[in-house]
Amino acid sequence: MKIADRVLSVRHALVVLASTALCATALAQQPQQQPQQPAQRIAPPSSVNIPPMPQLSAAELAADRLDFRQIVQQAKAKVFPAVIYIKCVREDNQGGERKSAEVTGSGVIVTPEGQALTNWHVIDKAESVRVLLSDGRGFKAKILGSDKDTDLALIQIETTADTGSLPYASLGDSSKLTEGDFVMAMGAPFGLNRSVSIGIVSSIDRYLEEISEYSLWIQTDAAINPGNSGGPLVSTAGEVIGINARGMGAAPGMAFAIPSETVKVIAGQLKEFGKVNWSWTGLQLQPLRDFNRDIYFEGTDGVIVAETDPESPARQAGIQPRDRILKVNGKPLTGLTTESLPAVRRELGLLAKREPATLDIVRDGKPMSVQITPREKGDVEGKELALKRWDLTVKVINQFDNPDLYFHKQKGVFVFATKYPGNASTAGLRSLDIITRIDGKDVETLADVEAAHKAALANLDSKPRIVFTVLRSGLSRQVVVDMQRDYSKE
């Protein structure tokens, strides 16, 4: 009874958490792609900037008020035609089999040539993308580039000779926003395209743990619902000052958009390289002041090294936990609070690859200088593969996406999902099992697993049962997958 209690309690806890977790706002028929977003108790930032109040005369104030409806209408008119409704068919391996699922989201055209911004999570793994303009024209689109860390994507609307001109909106300057500014969210909540909602900026520099790697968020109380993902957050000046990305399931009135200043940094790279080619140093960072945890380090400049990733440039450079980095290549770095960390990471992420950079650090009160050679960060998520007869999907271990699996095996393939009912789940394979051997052969890559599946299918009659060896919580286990049953047979 006691243990059962515990399981229930923890499960209950997880359910509660899941429901309050930040959820990506793409409207998907399948469960949300974002696997685990943290429930974050959001506390006030420890540094508060109070902008000077605009000094308006009574007459100006009155005019401002009288104009408001007009301002909103004008602003809307500038951006609304450029808002697009996006429907994608995407590959989905979450059910333990490869399935195509339709996802809907929003976007905004930002160039006259038909380049549109949306979220990474709207078009991730898309096999085809269709867009609908607010004037009723529909097009196909292709993906120019996407970045998981900032949740941004750039797509190209595929026009034809007789398309005519396309409406587009211009990007504003999100750094000029202050809390309390009116903003509008546009898009297709729950697939209801051509929707506008209005609210104010609740916070201009929201830090959300685990999903603020390189960028802070604009928090707004404008209604943002599933389907709004990728749509613009529009200022009263009629400029796109953010891309709406996340809502908070249980808390309407708290939604998050990617600031246009981040968009500007990323979009160029997406256009040029198809991805953001971050540099990787392997530095885990802590701010100087952490109000939440009541931890304060000495000094007001620099940033604290929390830990270095195994086999990372930082570790190779001999950087120690608790070193305070003051400058990189002579440029000051300041991670005063958690809110300032994304900018620091961005700075480090934009260092030249395979070229030594100089870090000025303080260790035990002594200033010193260290050379670090960043590498390409590479993929931040492993590729997936469905193995039909095993009713199993597998994924490549990625150190950023699956650090706990990476801890046990740096190069390998793990069970992404098992189909239920299915041969793998019947055999007792579980998601997050690292597959080390199949039928006596070591496996390390998707190709290995695919070859093993193929071989197993070829020998189905003579050898219908295959032994898998997996690593689960660091311990090896064997399971026997019986392939005789074909769960896809109708």
Add this chain to the structure above:
Amino acid sequence: MNAFRSLASPLVLVLASTCAFGLQAGATKADPKADAKADSKSEAAKLTAPDIAAIADKLAPGLVRVEYTPQFDSKGEAPPSDRYSFSRARPGSDIPGLDATENWDGLIKEERPGESGGYLISPTTVFTADPRLHPRFIKSIVVRRGDATATAKPKAYLRDHSGWFLELDKPLAGATPLQFDPLKSGPFFSLVYTESGGQWFAAIAGQESTVVVTDDHRKLVQSTPGSLIVTRTGEPVTITPGRSRTADDAWKLAPDAMPALSEADMTKALAALEQSTKDSLLRVQLNFRSPRSGSEMGGGRRGRFGYDGGEDGPALTEWNGLGVVTGDKTVLVLADLKPKVTGRLERVRVFKADGTPVTATFSGSLKDWGAMLVTAESSVGTPVNLSTKSITDHRDVLLLKAELSIRGETRTAYFSRERIEAFSKRYRGDLYPIASTGQTGGDEGGRSVIFDLDGTLVSLPMSRREKVTTRERWGEEGLLQVPAAILQSALTDRAKSIDTENRPLTEAEENRLAWLGVEMQAMDPELARAQNIVEPTRNGEVGGIVTFVYESSPASQAGIKVGDVLLRLHIEGQPKPLDVNVDENPMGNMMDQFWAMIDRVPEEYLDRLPKPWGNVENTLARALTDVGFGTPFTADLLRDGKTMTVDFKVAQGPAHYDSAARFKSADAVGLSVRDLTYEVRRYFQVKPEEPGVIIAKVERGSRAAVAGLKPYEIIRSINDQPIKNVQDFEEALKQGGELRLAVKRMTQGRTVKLKVDAADGKPADKGSGKSEPGAGVLQDNNAPAPATSAP
């Protein structure tokens, strides 16, 4: 003896005139009277069925029915029923007319009496089978013949056989007492007055159907218990109350000449027993140190379904039960405790007859029986006298029974008569009595101790203890009535009878465990088939696949390799090989995502997070620990499909998470840490030379909680000083000030600052000011196993 018992089963032949007569060939040769009997046979054979039936007609006026109306006692307790024992000796089963499937409880519900046939031997005396029901459960006894009834009460009890005499309050109208003449000669017939399917009838059979000669030269003739012996002309000769009578004429006694104990003498004997047992059967209270939280689930399977707190439950903290005074200061406490529970035994108190507690010290647990010996500081009562007779001498003889139940502080005792009707051959071929209360002699906390009429202890219910207990616990036997002689030898030859491993331990030793030094995965039928080891693993039912071998463990020293399949262990001194069954982590895939979810677990649940690396304590480790360190055993294992054996000695494992040295800081800091133990190091891949202590608990709202420390994170250093163990941690905290903790989990690390006042540096232990018991002092679990006294 066994053979005798099976032959002596009751034989009732309704008007069987021919078929059961005569002597069976094998048995007759031994009987000196074989020739005479042969004559009787031919003579008897001349009688026809109607002739025999006439006998019944002649005796009919002396046949009566006895009706026992049972009741719940004044406390609402039901008469003993048979629900908990499945032995042959059911209460009342040998009362003709009381269906063996019935029990007294059922009769009360059906508002009808239990019925028994009886014989009127004087106008106001009836002989009948003794229902052996405690008087408090008998509402009334009525004797009936036709419509005539009379109220009856006990008059006397046969000493040597089951049967009693009832005294009627008035003669029964129309009844004629049977006139016995023991001098009549055979051939004889036996008559049983009984009921079946609502029909009362007299069943008459030829006598002397089977003669038994035992190896100890007793010559016996089988008879139906409670049958009336009559001549061919229907003249009563005697009653045979037992299942046999002697082959000579010694049995020919008129009922009133049979040795019997009068009701008055019975009352006296019971009163004397009540008095003497006040000083010899005492209440004993055992108190146990509280188990550590978390460690009670150590049993893997056990304890999962709420047995934790029961007798022998791993979390037992108080036990009240029966102690038998066997010496001036020696008390045998009938507590069947597993070594893990005995390990926490802290205090023993024996309560004298007047309720005064006397502190006692533990002297030893019996190896074979669920009991322990304790020695009181001063005299606690009067030792029981143990019967020196052979247990078989008590067969069918009138005995006394003390039924004791101890619930909390209350000792309840009932005294009544008892008979041992049969024996079962059990442990090591010894005979154990089956009493009317059933073989177990107790249920629901009550125990029936059997005495003879002089108050000498005949047998005592104890549970048979199997040392190696596995998950099939439900298959265990309950209690056995252990004869005094067996008890005597256990008390005398302590070198043999005491289990040195089942003893109180210090708190530091409490969670010690034997180890092999392997992690295993359970075998299953599919794997057995895939590896072609279906036969040795009994189709995958037994066996553990070795998935990890710890360095410098017994397994690694013996050359056990990953992939070997351990099948079973043959432990010296244990008759049953111990199958290797692996307890799977009941948490299942909850643990796979442990680190992905820990930051999202609300604070109130953090305390209850199970260890992500699972339990070291499992059925196998527990069994080996119970067997005792140093005991040799041989393991059967499969390597590449081939059977091998490896010799081991049970070795004490190094400290594990639940036994690790620990330190708890002051509440304001709110950190409990433990040493990194071998299984924790494996899980986190921390090498033996690397420093670290693991966080076991973070107090809610404490500074550690605010600083974001979580259970199962590792603290590697404080202020750049490596923290190798909890002592280092304690020292570091004593420094006070702002401490920088280097904290790590899997691949992530961070620095945590904790402000510690000098006062906070003191451990949180109420009163003593020293580390919590078992902490602070680093126990050396790698020390060689303590010497065990060789058997």
